Amino acid sequence: MINDMIAIISDHWLLLLIGQYPNGPLGGLANTLILSALSIALAFPVSILFALARLSKWRMLRWPVTALVYITRGVPLLMLILWSYFLVPLLTGADVPSFVTMLTTLVVYQGAFLSEVVRGGIVALGHGQMEAAKALGHSYLGAMRFIILPQALYNMIPSIISTFVSTIKDTTLGYVINVPDLTFAANQVNNQLLTQPFQVFLILAIVYYAICWSLTQVANIIERRITRRRAGETRGPAVPAEPRPIALEQP
Amino acid sequence: MKGFDLWAILNNADYTAMLLHGIEMTFVIYIGSWLLAMALAFSLLCIRFSPFRFGDRLVAGYVSYHRNVPTLVQLMLWYFGIFTLLPDWMTSWLVAHNAETIFAILGLGLCQAAYFSEDLRSGLRSVSTGQMEASKALGHSYLSAMRFVILPQGVRNALPPLINHSVSLFKNSSIAIVIGAPELTHAVKEVENLSFRTFEIYVIGTVLYLFFSLLIMAAGAYLSMRADPLRGAAR
Numbered sequence: 001m002i003n004d005m006i007a008i009i010s011d012h013w014l015l016l017l018i019g020q021y022p023n024g025p026l027g028g029l030a031n032t033l034i035l036s037a038l039s040i041a042l043a044f045p046v047s048i049l050f051a052l053a054r055l056s057k058w059r060m061l062r063w064p065v066t067a068l069v070y071i072t073r074g075v076p077l078l079m080l081i082l083w084s085y086f087l088v089p090l091l092t093g094a095d096v097p098s099f100v101t102m103l104t105t106l107v108v109y110q111g112a113f114l115s116e117v118v119r120g121g122i123v124a125l126g127h128g129q130m131e132a133a134k135a136l137g138h139s140y141l142g143a144m145r146f147i148i149l150p151q152a153l154y155n156m157i158p159s160i161i162s163t164f165v166s167t168i169k170d171t172t173l174g175y176v177i178n179v180p181d182l183t184f185a186a187n188q189v190n191n192q193l194l195t196q197p198f199q200v201f202l203i204l205a206i207v208y209y210a211i212c213w214s215l216t217q218v219a220n221i222i223e224r225r226i227t228r229r230r231a232g233e234t235r236g237p238a239v240p241a242e243p244r245p246i247a248l249e250q251p
Numbered sequence: 252m253k254g255f256d257l258w259a260i261l262n263n264a265d266y267t268a269m270l271l272h273g274i275e276m277t278f279v280i281y282i283g284s285w286l287l288a289m290a291l292a293f294s295l296l297c298i299r300f301s302p303f304r305f306g307d308r309l310v311a312g313y314v315s316y317h318r319n320v321p322t323l324v325q326l327m328l329w330y331f332g333i334f335t336l337l338p339d340w341m342t343s344w345l346v347a348h349n350a351e352t353i354f355a356i357l358g359l360g361l362c363q364a365a366y367f368s369e370d371l372r373s374g375l376r377s378v379s380t381g382q383m384e385a386s387k388a389l390g391h392s393y394l395s396a397m398r399f400v401i402l403p404q405g406v407r408n409a410l411p412p413l414i415n416h417s418v419s420l421f422k423n424s425s426i427a428i429v430i431g432a433p434e435l436t437h438a439v440k441e442v443e444n445l446s447f448r449t450f451e452i453y454v455i456g457t458v459l460y461l462f463f464s465l466l467i468m469a470a471g472a473y474l475s476m477r478a479d480p481l482r483g484a485a486r
Contacts, residue, residue, distance in 0.1 A: 074418075074464035075457050076425035078436055083457070086449050169321035175429060183324065190331070198332035205320045205328055212319035
């Protein structure tokens with residue numbers, strides 16, 4: 001059985017790693033990682049905008065974004081993927097590759113999730129920061145840019161990493177619209193072999209486990225460091241903050 | 252291009268029957284995997300709290316696997332992988348009894364058990380050790396202290412994450428479409444293929460999912476309100 005798995009890997013490692021790249025679109029593990037990294041990189045600014053809109057005093061800004069965030073969180077990701085598979089080509093009027101469709105979905109979805117984290121971070125800072133910044137002559141945007149966001153975002157670093165992990169897990173759902181990622185490549189391998197599905201999917205699970213587990217460890221280490229630093233900064237009896245494991249969002 | 256017309260779908264008996272069957276199967280999968288996950292989560296918790304170090308490692312490994320591997324891959328491993336390794340009599344029994352749904356319940360339940368057991372564990376850990384010592388001093392045995400003092404408080408502390416994860420389990424039940432379970436998303440796709448009214452049927456599907464998610468959230472909020480020890484007391 002282990003020999004079978006080693007044989008599968010040595011025969012198909014290139015397909016699993018980059019898909020049919022020189023002859024076709026980039027796929028495999030490389031595409032999974034690029035897709036996740038891109039969607040986090042784009043979801044991050046989107047989430048800040050969402051959070052600011054939800055904290056805004058203008059209803060025109062607050063209500064639509066609040067509705068969007070609630071809808072995104074109450075509907076399965078799969079349904080959102082189907083929506084963008086249908087809407088993105090319709091709105092852009094072009095034949096969009098499934099990679100872009102999946103990217104759009106993930107940006108909206110993770111943007112909505114992260115915006116709650118950003119909003120929580122901003123609210124947790126309290127009114128005092130904003131009032132003090134205004135008293136010192138900052139405008140609202142200046143205070144946000146120089147005082148509030150740097151503090152709120154610093155505390156967010158671990159949850160950004162854990163969102164990255166859950167994004168990697170979410171990219172697997174691109175399978176339903178044929179995004180050429182690692183899961184897709186594993187299915188191709190399985191269709192070529194036909195006789196060893198268990199071995200192929202076990203390899204797939206192990207690869208995902210290795211990536212997500214190591215990223216989770218990194219997130220936990222950083223979180224511990226941030227907690228320690230914050231505990232050091234506060235005056236008075238430093239509360240020994242218990243390092244709690246990061247709750248991963250579910251795929 | 253036809254105009255937007257929800258009634259073209261809602262007035263069609265075939266389509267509504269498909270959607271209702273989809274809703275029914277989604278709930279079969281959801282409730283089945285929820286019960287399986289809860290039962291398993293409590294068993295995992297018992298192993299964790301037992302004095303054997305080995306069991307502790309085992310549970311940690313179980314939780315780590317199910318939290319770090321995508322749910323879709325877990326379902327694929329079950330349905331495309333483990334299914335083929337089973338003996339023949341089992342395979343034929345499963346095929347005769349809706350194998351897709353059974354594997355969806357199994358896969359989602361086992362995966363969710365990892366999340367539930369972690370929620371419960373952190374809930375129990377937040378109950379101070381003094382509670383156990385005090386109940387022992389009052390003559391409770393370990394088990395009865397657990398049953399009457401520790402667990403009620405621990406579960407109450409764990410309610411918010413448990414509710415969140417219950418909602419995400421409901422949403423994750425849509426992943427079962429990949430192994431062909433006939434649930435709501437599957438029904439939506441079917442109606443789409445038959446009616447060509449993509450926009451309308453997606454709106455219906457989205458509203459249905461949103462409605463049930465909000466319903467579960469509301470039920471959870473009601474439960475936490477009921478469980479609040481300060482309910483009715485002057486604050």
